[in-house]
Amino acid sequence: xxxxxxxxxxxxxxxxxxxxxxxxxxxxxxxxxxxxxxxxxxxxxxxxxxxxxxxxxxxxxxxxxxxxxxxxxxxxxxxxxxxxxxxxxxxxxxxxxxxxxxxxxxxxxxxxxxxxxxxxxxxxxxxxxxxxxxxxxxxxxxxxxxxxxxxxxxxxxxxxxxxxxxxxxxxxxxxxxxxxxxxxxxxxxxxxxxxxxxxxxxxxxxxxxxxxxxxxxxxxxxxxxxxxxxxxxxxxxxxxxxxxxxxxxxxxxxxxxxxxxxxxxxxxxxxxxxxxxxxxxxxxxxxxxxxxxxxxxxxxxxxxxxxxxxxx
Numbered sequence: 001x002x003x004x005x006x007x008x009x010x011x012x013x014x015x016x017x018x019x020x021x022x023x024x025x026x027x028x029x030x031x032x033x034x035x036x037x038x039x040x041x042x043x044x045x046x047x048x049x050x051x052x053x054x055x056x057x058x059x060x061x062x063x064x065x066x067x068x069x070x071x072x073x074x075x076x077x078x079x080x081x082x083x084x085x086x087x088x089x090x091x092x093x094x095x096x097x098x099x100x101x102x103x104x105x106x107x108x109x110x111x112x113x114x115x116x117x118x119x120x121x122x123x124x125x126x127x128x129x130x131x132x133x134x135x136x137x138x139x140x141x142x143x144x145x146x147x148x149x150x151x152x153x154x155x156x157x158x159x160x161x162x163x164x165x166x167x168x169x170x171x172x173x174x175x176x177x178x179x180x181x182x183x184x185x186x187x188x189x190x191x192x193x194x195x196x197x198x199x200x201x202x203x204x205x206x207x208x209x210x211x212x213x214x215x216x217x218x219x220x221x222x223x224x225x226x227x228x229x230x231x232x233x234x235x236x237x238x239x240x241x242x243x244x245x246x247x248x249x250x251x252x253x254x255x256x257x258x259x260x261x262x263x264x265x266x267x268x269x270x271x272x273x274x275x276x277x278x279x280x281x282x283x284x285x286x287x288x289x290x291x292x293x294x295x296x297x298x299x300x301x302x303x304x305x306x307x308x309x310x311x312x
Contacts, residue, residue: 017122020131024122024138025115027145028226031219032111035059035101035212039108056105059212060098066209067094069202072187082302089295090184096288097213100220100281107277111223114273118230121266130237137233144225145218152214159183160207170194182206220281227274234267 022029032038036055040048074087104111125131160183167178179194183206186193193199241260 017119017125020125020135020138021119021122023135024118024141024230025226027142027149028219028222031215031222032104035104035215035219037101037104037108037111037219039112059101062205062209062212063094063098063101066184066206067091067098069186069190070094070184072190073185077187077189078185082299085295085298087185089292092288092291092295094209094213096284097216099284101216103280103284104216104219104223110273110277114227114270114277117270117273118227121230121234125237129240133237133240134230134233137229137236138226141222141226141229144229145222148221148225149218152218153211156210156214160210164203183210220278220285223281224274224278227270227277231267231271231274234263234270238263238267 029038034055036052036059038052070087071091074084074091078084078087122134125134163183164180166181168181169176170179180199182193182199182202186202188194191198191202193202238260241263245257245260
């Protein structure tokens with residue numbers, strides 16, 4: 001990969017900025033494209049718009065096919081309070097995903113503005129040292145997104161497989177039979193999953209719905225990670241400029257105070273863009289995680305005495 005063109009500092013640009021920019025946003029672009037939320041910086045063709053609309057409709061449809069039956073099951077069919085709370089806990093995951101997905105779609109222009117800002121920063125980088133600083137923070141962002149993807153998709157895959165492979169006893173026509181439950185309970189008056197092929201169909205729908213919802217969660221985390229780490233990289237580059245301005249071996253004309261102030265103002269404007277994109281997503285995540293912690297506390301309080309009594 002080429003480094004920098006050997007030009008005077010004021011006109012020097014990063015000729016590899018397209019590759020560097022793609023390296024920094026590649027994972028987020030894949031996630032947004034898979035959900036139909038990617039907005040190109042160039043003119044969007046009719047085919048791309050149609051594909052985006054189809055993906056959005058498909059994602060919302062799969063989410064609703066899991067969310068609605070599970071909600072009806074918890075409110076209308078299940079009588080046990082603990083089982084009802086467990087089902088509502090699963091519903092909250094899909095509700096959070098739907099809200100975040102809708103917010104990302106509604107703010108696609110703000111996301112595109114942040115991406116254009118990042119691309120411009122890569123284009124304007126002038127020194128190999130500055131480029132290396134930005135690449136380090138871009139690598140850290142990719143590492144965080146990889147970790148988030150591993151835990152989120154791995155957890156969903158393991159839960160769905162284990163849940164579907166664990167048989168549970170059920171009464172059908174006065175006989176005890178062992179059935180494989182769905183990852184999320186389903187309202188029996190809509191779809192009776194005790195029989196084939198209804199079970200296989202609903203299992204596949206819920207599995208892909210969980211993957212889509214997990215992709216939304218990872219996408220929200222990747223937005224925060226990539227944007228925030230890029231801003232940190234810009235601030236680190238600004239600090240490097242300030243340190244080099246006091247270095248006697250460096251030409252003071254290359255590090256004027258106006259350049260440092262201009263970069264600082266540019267970073268602050270980018271941080272404002274980030275806040276407009278992720279503030280509501282963070283609020284939804286905070287409320288959802290608080291609810292899940294309360295539900296976990298409830299289950300710990302109610303399940304532990306039952307097991308203690310069984311041992312006695």
